[in-house]
Amino acid sequence: MKIGLEIHVPITSLRTKAFCSCPNPAGIKKDLEPNSLCCPTCLGMPGSKPATNQRMIDEMIKIAVALNCSLNREFFFSRKSYFYPDMSKNFQITQYEVPVAEKGHLELKVKGKKKRIGITRVHFEEDPAKLTHSGKSITESDYVLVDYNRSGTPLAEIVTEPDFSSPKEARVFLQKLTNILDYLGVFDPAMESTIRCDSNISLKGGERVEVKNISGAQSVEKALSFEVVRQKNLLRRGKKVEQETRTWDEVGNVTQLMRKKEMEEEYGYIFEPDLTRVKVSKRRVKGIERNIPELPDQKVKRYKKFGISEINAVTIAGELEMARMFEELVKKFSAKRVASLMAGPLQKTLNYNQMRLRDSHVELKHMRNLLKLLTTNQITERTAEMLLRDMVKKPVMPENLIEKKGVERLKDESVIDKAVKKVIDDNVQAVLDYKSGKESAFHFLVGKVMAETKGRADPNVIRKLIKKKL
Numbered sequence: 477m478k479i480g481l482e483i484h485v486p487i488t489s490l491r492t493k494a495f496c497s498c499p500n501p502a503g504i505k506k507d508l509e510p511n512s513l514c515c516p517t518c519l520g521m522p523g524s525k526p527a528t529n530q531r532m533i534d535e536m537i538k539i540a541v542a543l544n545c546s547l548n549r550e551f552f553f554s555r556k557s558y559f560y561p562d563m564s565k566n567f568q569i570t571q572y573e574v575p576v577a578e579k580g581h582l583e584l585k586v587k588g589k590k591k592r593i594g595i596t597r598v599h600f601e602e603d604p605a606k607l608t609h610s611g612k613s614i615t616e617s618d619y620v621l622v623d624y625n626r627s628g629t630p631l632a633e634i635v636t637e638p639d640f641s642s643p644k645e646a647r648v649f650l651q652k653l654t655n656i657l658d659y660l661g662v663f664d665p666a667m668e669s670t671i672r673c674d675s676n677i678s679l680k681g682g683e684r685v686e687v688k689n690i691s692g693a694q695s696v697e698k699a700l701s702f703e704v705v706r707q708k709n710l711l712r713r714g715k716k717v718e719q720e721t722r723t724w725d726e727v728g729n730v731t732q733l734m735r736k737k738e739m740e741e742e743y744g745y746i747f748e749p750d751l752t753r754v755k756v757s758k759r760r761v762k763g764i765e766r767n768i769p770e771l772p773d774q775k776v777k778r779y780k781k782f783g784i785s786e787i788n789a790v791t792i793a794g795e796l797e798m799a800r801m802f803e804e805l806v807k808k809f810s811a812k813r814v815a816s817l818m819a820g821p822l823q824k825t826l827n828y829n830q831m832r833l834r835d836s837h838v839e840l841k842h843m844r845n846l847l848k849l850l851t852t853n854q855i856t857e858r859t860a861e862m863l864l865r866d867m868v869k870k871p872v873m874p875e876n877l878i879e880k881k882g883v884e885r886l887k888d889e890s891v892i893d894k895a896v897k898k899v900i901d902d903n904v905q906a907v908l909d910y911k912s913g914k915e916s917a918f919h920f921l922v923g924k925v926m927a928e929t930k931g932r933a934d935p936n937v938i939r940k941l942i943k944k945k946l
């Protein structure tokens with residue numbers, strides 16, 4: 477199985493669009509009135525002229541450096557011809573002959589083994605407008621709405637080699653890439669605009685099939701898995717897998733035929749004469765390289781020196797917000813303690829709610845107090861996890877939550893002692909059994925006290941108190 481990806485990343489860090497001074501919608505979170513962020517240039521009016529956004533070039537170079545690419549210090553833009561209402565000037569400004577950068581790679585860890593994924597090229601592309609069909613598809617629609625707000629939004633296109641050997645690898649790659657782009661500050665996953673993918677997949681004995689219009693890492697895995705089954709079934713029945721372009725239907729969870737055989741040459745690329753060549757000085761590249769922050773892989777290496785496991789280090793470096801919080805907390809608490817709470821109960825609770833830390837209500841001050849409660853033995857890690865279930869959903873200090881929920885402060889042994897007394901009084905037979913040497917009777921009593929304290933008491937304290945009493 478061979479899989480390659482073409483990834484379109486909306487650059488959210490730029491304040492303006494690629495070739496005009498309209499605000500960049502990828503960097504705006506609020507709902508926008510359709511066609512409210514447009515000018516003659518991004519509407520493709522005859523006579524309008526584009527101008528290059530220099531900060532966009534810097535952001536492209538950042539991505540290229542982080543993906544270990546070799547930079548082209550001189551490049552230009554090209555016109556890709558196509559006629560469609562989402563691109564009113566009848567061509568899209570992109571790069572073809574000379575991209576910003578090429579020949580890079582990114583390392584993945586698959587089943588404990590390192591795997592290198594080749595990056596063919598990183599180039600710039602402008603986003604077209606957004607179409608909304610009134611019906612299910614273009615042929616079933618009475619009309620189509622066009623929103624030119626998106627037109628001219630700067631995209632970084634990242635093309636990989638066909639190095640993935642499973643849909644899962646493609647998903648892991650996309651998650652890692654998204655994380656790196658977040659670290660670089662180029663793409664903010666909290667924004668509305670998403671990373672969109674085209675992928676190509678071929679099985680032994682079949683032609684290459686392209687699947688277009690996939691949003692997000694989870695969908696890439698789903699779409700590719702569907703294609704694997706479809707192509708395998710064709711081949712098994714002795715049929716041909718033909719070269720074609722298919723589209724991913726997010727609602728129906730299937731891929732559908734879009735068109736047969738299409739060559740890149742048919743787009744009739746020509747260089748864009750309205751824009752000048754871009755020359756990038758060595759000094760400019762050095763300046764950009766100097767400002768690239770510590771990336772996830774480097775963080776994992778550094779965190780392991782704190783004595784925490786690689787698995788925990790990878791989880792924490794897997795989200796920038798997590799890493800930031802971890803680095804603050806280890807100033808006050810032991811790294812192992814912080815890591816086990818964050819990579820354990822916290823990450824588990826976030827996963828369960830399909831959230832990342834940045835979408836949750838858990839802030840540094842909340843975690844600081846939670847760790848204070850833990851390290852002073854006022855609560856167990858189990859209680860911490862129960863508190864986190866509420867803390868991810870609303871901004872609340874853990875100590876207030878304990879009071880509200882009536883969780884015993886476990887420092888207060890008198891509360892546990894009361895429960896122990898009650899259990900001993902109520903379970904005379906078990907007490908006798910224990911005294912005649914039955915170890916299982918002791919576990920039974922501990923369990924009863926646990927139930928009595930609603931699972932919030934520290935089992936070590938329970939054992940100590942029962943032994944003392946008996």
Ligand code: ZN
Nearest residue numbers: 496498515518
């Ligand atoms: Zn504009």
Ligand code: MN
Nearest residue numbers: 482484601633
């Ligand atoms: Mn593209």
